[in-house]
Amino acid sequence: MTCTTCPYCGVGCGVIATVGKAGEPSRLHIQGDPEHPANYGRLCVKGSALADTLGLEGRCLQPLLRDGEGRTLAASWDQALDRVATGMRRIIDQHGPEAVAFYVSGQLLTEDYYVVNKLVKGWLGTANIDTNSRLCMSSAVAGHKRAFGEDLVGGNYRDLEEADLVVLVGSNTAWCHPIVYQRLMQSRRERPEKRIVVVDPRRTATCEQADLHLSVKAGSDVWLFNGLLTYLEEHGVVDTEFVAKHTGGAAEALAAARASAGRLEVVAKACGVPVAMLQTFYAMFASTRKVVTVFSQGVNQSSSGTDKVNSIINCHLLTGRLGEPGMGPFSITGQPNAMGGREVGGLANTLAAHLELNDAQHRQLVQDFWQSPVIAREPGLKAVDLFEAAHDGRIKALWVMATNPVVSLPDADRVREALGRCELLVVSDLFADTDTAAAAQVVLPALGWGEKDGTVTNSERCLSRQKAFLPPPGAAKPDWWAVCEVARRLGFEGFDYQSPHQIFDEHARLSAWRNDQHGVQRAFHIGGLAGLDTDAYDRLRPCQWPVLRRGDSTARLFHDRRFFHADARARLVPTPPRAPANAPDDEFPLVLNTGRIRDQWHTMTRTGRASRLANHLPEPFVEMHPYEAMLCGVQDGTLVRVASRWGAMVARLRCTADQPRRTLFVPIHWNDLNASDARVGALVNPVVDPLSGEPEFKHTPALVSPF
Numbered sequence: 001m002t003c004t005t006c007p008y009c010g011v012g013c014g015v016i017a018t019v020g021k022a023g024e025p026s027r028l029h030i031q032g033d034p035e036h037p038a039n040y041g042r043l044c045v046k047g048s049a050l051a052d053t054l055g056l057e058g059r060c061l062q063p064l065l066r067d068g069e070g071r072t073l074a075a076s077w078d079q080a081l082d083r084v085a086t087g088m089r090r091i092i093d094q095h096g097p098e099a100v101a102f103y104v105s106g107q108l109l110t111e112d113y114y115v116v117n118k119l120v121k122g123w124l125g126t127a128n129i130d131t132n133s134r135l136c137m138s139s140a141v142a143g144h145k146r147a148f149g150e151d152l153v154g155g156n157y158r159d160l161e162e163a164d165l166v167v168l169v170g171s172n173t174a175w176c177h178p179i180v181y182q183r184l185m186q187s188r189r190e191r192p193e194k195r196i197v198v199v200d201p202r203r204t205a206t207c208e209q210a211d212l213h214l215s216v217k218a219g220s221d222v223w224l225f226n227g228l229l230t231y232l233e234e235h236g237v238v239d240t241e242f243v244a245k246h247t248g249g250a251a252e253a254l255a256a257a258r259a260s261a262g263r264l265e266v267v268a269k270a271c272g273v274p275v276a277m278l279q280t281f282y283a284m285f286a287s288t289r290k291v292v293t294v295f296s297q298g299v300n301q302s303s304s305g306t307d308k309v310n311s312i313i314n315c316h317l318l319t320g321r322l323g324e325p326g327m328g329p330f331s332i333t334g335q336p337n338a339m340g341g342r343e344v345g346g347l348a349n350t351l352a353a354h355l356e357l358n359d360a361q362h363r364q365l366v367q368d369f370w371q372s373p374v375i376a377r378e379p380g381l382k383a384v385d386l387f388e389a390a391h392d393g394r395i396k397a398l399w400v401m402a403t404n405p406v407v408s409l410p411d412a413d414r415v416r417e418a419l420g421r422c423e424l425l426v427v428s429d430l431f432a433d434t435d436t437a438a439a440a441q442v443v444l445p446a447l448g449w450g451e452k453d454g455t456v457t458n459s460e461r462c463l464s465r466q467k468a469f470l471p472p473p474g475a476a477k478p479d480w481w482a483v484c485e486v487a488r489r490l491g492f493e494g495f496d497y498q499s500p501h502q503i504f505d506e507h508a509r510l511s512a513w514r515n516d517q518h519g520v521q522r523a524f525h526i527g528g529l530a531g532l533d534t535d536a537y538d539r540l541r542p543c544q545w546p547v548l549r550r551g552d553s554t555a556r557l558f559h560d561r562r563f564f565h566a567d568a569r570a571r572l573v574p575t576p577p578r579a580p581a582n583a584p585d586d587e588f589p590l591v592l593n594t595g596r597i598r599d600q601w602h603t604m605t606r607t608g609r610a611s612r613l614a615n616h617l618p619e620p621f622v623e624m625h626p627y628e629a630m631l632c633g634v635q636d637g638t639l640v641r642v643a644s645r646w647g648a649m650v651a652r653l654r655c656t657a658d659q660p661r662r663t664l665f666v667p668i669h670w671n672d673l674n675a676s677d678a679r680v681g682a683l684v685n686p687v688v689d690p691l692s693g694e695p696e697f698k699h700t701p702a703l704v705s706p707f
């Protein structure tokens with residue numbers, strides 16, 4: 001019996017895996033961990049089906065090298081690692097370290113993430129490493145830093161249960177974070193007076209139990225929350241003492257809000273909702289102290305995602321509603337270890353231990369701790385820019401780990417072209433048959449869930465162990481091991497780890513080292529977990545950071561009214577609203593929105609192997625209002641072509657009045673290996689938020705026509 005953590009969404013549920021005897025009909029039994037604070041024994045349909053996804057069919061079980069004629073040949077680890085190291089060395093010698101890049105993933109364990117960041121930023125001396133977490137939550141990171149001085153989610157899942165009002169913004173929680181939704185619904189059954197508001201252009205499964213659904217116009221969130229900020233001030237719902245003592249920027253933020261959203265009628269028009277409905281929402285928020293505002297990709301994936309995040313946080317800061325049970329803004333992350341990646345500096349603009357690349361003292365701190373020969377001096381290329389640099393030849397060597405950018409990035413056909421132009425493309429993955437691995441010169445077989453060992457951090461800062469309970473299949477190895485082997489071949493010292501435990505210990509020690517350098521202690525501090533012996537690391541139970549001493553767990557930040565800017569105050573940030581980057585026009589008159597479905601995960605490389613998950617929604621589809629379908633001359637249930645200026649795909653049309661007029665919804669999961677012309681990423685406009693670099697997945701002008 002092994003206590004581990006689910007590898008899918010950012011809820012981070014605890015799982016107990018029991019491996020039966022060989023020959024038993026069902027060798028692996030999966031159940032929820034009743035003692036894990038994320039789920040208390042519950043699992044959603046994806047978590048429950050984990051055993052169905054673990055077969056070795058299609059697994060990459062040994063390193064593969066592509067020869068000059070495009071054939072892949074089995075190789076030894078030595079041959080593959082030599083080719084990676086030799087290729088990188090040649091490119092660095094000829095073009096400098098900035099010609100090398102890494103694209104990693106929120107699927108990595110924290111230990112893998114830590115080591116690859118150390119290699120890139122501390123030894124190669126570039127910051128050209130970014131992560132697919134850029135695509136789901138980097139706007140939340142940028143918004144948190146502006147508001148709190150550090151990337152911090154202050155609250156926890158229990159706050160959603162204790163709140164009297166929960167506002168779910170841009171989040172189909174029922175499908176994308178099902179256990180959080182189940183907990184929310186259970187708390188509502190126990191306290192029927194609790195209210196739930198959903199802000200989402202689409203009518204999703206999450207709306208079914210909501211007291212109010214604001215079907216706002218895509219991209220109008222800043223108007224909505226600027227209007228709320230103005231309303232709160234006008235109705236005297238301001239915590240003046242909190243604002244005066246613990247914040248800055250309120251006057252400026254209020255002035256910007258009034259300028260854009262000073263009148264309800266203006267906001268109602270911008271958001272496309274009736275004035276009365278807006279008034280109901282604002283009055284509900286104003287009259288309820290215990291309010292949690294949950295936000296997710298519907299907010300983050302926007303060319304103004306960071307401003308959307310701050311417009312939400314502003315409302316909580318003006319009313320002092322954070323840091324106590326049942327209140328606060330709450331960013332819910334997409335991936336199982338997006339938070340762990342943030343902790344070790346997985347983004348191109350950050351350093352390990354929540355330190356900043358553009359801060360000279362932070363760079364010195366990390367370089368001193370690592371004793372590294374160099375340290376990256378400038379933020380590296382963020383995901384969309386990184387692949388554009390590969391396309392135009394600035395990036396010549398790229399190592400992709402545990403992610404499938406040919407399916408998941410915007411303008412994905414161009415990403416495929418970019419990979420084809422790399423002189424050296426290395427892919428570490430469980431499978432060699434992904435759209436991305438198809439372009440690789442070197443494929444390294446990685447360990448998957450149940451085989452690898454390390455830690456993850458979920459959306460409520462809860463750090464949990466993910467443990468191996470199956471033997472490594474074939475020649476597959478942990479990602480941290482492959483990185484260390486390449487580092488050694490490049491002649492670098494400092495990568496002689498023998499286990500993830502040693503890496504975790506270094507990560508924990510770094511978080512505590514000179515942590516009060518400017519007299520401001522950083523919140524990310526897990527020094528209490530340094531010095532664990534192997535047994536204690538193996539037995540580590542879930543805990544929420546900061547962990548200053550062994551046994552600590554911090555349920556909530558900001559209860560002491562201390563924030564992490566140099567003056568210990570939070571900031572309200574002016575957020576003048578901006579329309580999405582590309583507006584629909586006569587040629588592409590519809591707005592394409594992308595998202596997840598209930599039973600699939602990312603690009604289906606794992607969940608696509610479980611038939612019971614495929615039964616829910618078995619093929620790529622596009623949802624559209626029936627009236628819109630009539631105008632486009634397409635029939636419900638038929639195959640249609642969906643196109644934008646960037647690309648096209650084919651999908652089954654599902655007509656539903658839940659989809660607002662003049663909009664489309666397409667799930668992100670399908671790829672060209674399990675359906676033809678099914679990658680919605682090929683259509684998505686490659687525009688990003690200027691601060692966070694997060695792409696605008698929720699708003700691409702598009703067109704539907706008969707196939």
Ligand code: SF4
Nearest residue numbers: 006008009013044047
């Ligand atoms: Fe896994 Fe998320 Fe489902 Fe929990 S809610 S079982 S973490 S997919």
